[in-house]
Amino acid sequence: MPLRHFAKWALIAPALALLLLLFITPIGWFIAESLAELGSASEVWLEAKAVLGSRAILGAILNTNGIALTVTLMVLAIGYPLSYALSRARGLAFSLVLICVVIPYFTSVIVRTYAWMVILGRNGLINQVLLGLGLAREPADLLYNRTGVIIGMTYVLLPYMVLTLYAAMKAVDPRLLQAAEGMGAGPLTVFAKVFLPLTLHGVTAGALIVFILALGFFITPALMGGPGDVMMAMLIEREIELSQNWPVAALMTIVLLAITLLLYAVYARFADRTEEGFAR
C-alpha cells in the first residue's frame, strides 16, 4: 500500500532527526568551532599546513594506511578460503562454519582484543608452547608492537570479509563451474578462469569495507600496539583526552573523514554497479 507524501516523511522523520541532531550537527559544529578558535581563514590554513606537516601526524597517517593495508591483505588471504568453504558446505558443516564466523562477529571488540592479549602476552599461550617445545629460549614479544596490532585487527575484521565474500560466492552459478570442468579444464583452471573472476567484485567490496573500517580503528591498536603504532583515531583521541587540543583534533578529523568518505563513495558506486549487473 503506497504511502501518501505526508505519511512517508512523518514516518522517516524521527530517524532522520536523530541522525541530524546527534550525528551530523555535532560533527559539523565540533569541527567549525574548533577551527574558529584559531582565528581567520588564513590562520586556519597556516595551522593546517603546520599540523599536517608535523612528523608525529605524518607518521600517524603513514602508520594508519600501512596497518590498514596489511590487515586488509591478511583478512583477504584468510577470508577467501573460509568463505569458499562456507559457500560450498551443506547441513551441519555449514552451520558449524557459520557459528565459527558469527560468534566472534557479534562479540564485543574489547573482549576479542583482550582474548588476544591473553594469548600473545609474555606468559600467554603461544609463548608457553614455544618455550615448552624448546623453540624459543625466552618469551617472544608478540604484544605491544606492530605484530600484535596486525593479529588483533585481522581477527576483529575477518568476519566482515567472510560475510561479504560469501554473498558473492553464493551468487556464482555452479553450472558454470561444471561446464568448464566438462570441457576439460582442471581444478586450477576452473578456479583461475571462472570462479575467481566471478567473485572478484566481492573481493573488491570486502577489501574496501575492511580497509575503511581499519582506517578508523581505535580500541585494538590502543591496547595491543606499542609507541610506534599510533593510528589516526588514537591521535585524535589523545589530542582531546590528554591535551584538550581541539583545533588539532578537528584538523585530523577532517583528514580521516575525507579519506573514509571518499573510499565509501567508491564502495557505494561499486556496489551499485554490481547490483545492476546482476539485475541484467
Add this chain to the structure above:
Amino acid sequence: MTGSILRLAAIRLLVVLLCTAMLAPIAIVVIASFSGDGYLKFPPDSLSLRWYLRFLGDPRWLAALWNSFLVAAMTCLLATALGFLAAYAMARGHFSFRRAITALLLMPLIVPHVVTAIAMYFLSARLGLIGVRPWIAVAHSVVALPVVLVILQSALKTVDPNLERAAMIFGCTRAGVFRRVVLPLALPGLVSAMLFSFLTSFDELVISLFLAGIRAETLPVRIWNSLLLEVEPTIAAVSALLIGVTCLALLAEWAVRQARERSATATR
C-alpha cells in the same frame, strides 16, 4: 583420483584449522575465567569460581553491569521503534532522494566511532549531559539505527502489500492495518532488530568512553579502564559474561527464525 582426494582433504584441514582459530580466542577467555590461580595463565593450574565471586562482590563492577543493561534496554527500544518507522516508510513510500537517504542512514557504520564519539562529547559537555544514562542510550541509538534498518528492511520485503490493501478494503483503518497486519508479519524481524540493537549498545565502548563520565561507567568502559592498568583475571570473568550474553542473543534469534519457518510450513 588420489590427487583430488588429497586436495579435498587439504582444503578440509585448512577450513578446520581456520574455524578453530576463529573460536579459540573466545574459548580461551571462557576457560581462563574459571581459573583458580592468582594471576592470569592459560591453561589454568586449577579451576574455581573465585573471579566470578570477585566480580559479583565488587559494587563497581555490579554498577557497571546495571548501567550497561539499562542503557542497552533503552537503546533497543528507541532504535527499534525509530528504525521500524523509517524502514516501513522506505519500503512503502517513493522517495526521490532514496539513495542519499539510505547513504545517510548507514553513515554511522562508516564514520570512525572515535569521530562520532568526540562530536557527541562536544555536544553533551555543553548540554551538561555527561554521565546521564538515557542520553547515552540516545547516542547509542545513532550507531544501532543502521543495524536495525538493514534487518527490518529485509524483513518488510516479505510482507505482501496486497495483504495491507485487502485489510483496508475490508474497512480496517491505516493504524489498524499497521497493528493487525504489518506488526504481526514483521514480528520475527522486529525481535531480531531488538536483539541486535541491544547487543550493539551492550558491547559499545568508544562512545560510552566519552559520554559515561564516572557516574555511568558501562561494562566495556570498566574493562577498558582496568585493562590500561593490568590484565587481571576478573576481566576474563566479565568477558565470559559478555560472550554469554552474545551467545544467548544469537540463540534467541535463531529460535525465533526456526519458529517462523515452522509456522510458515504449517500454514502451507
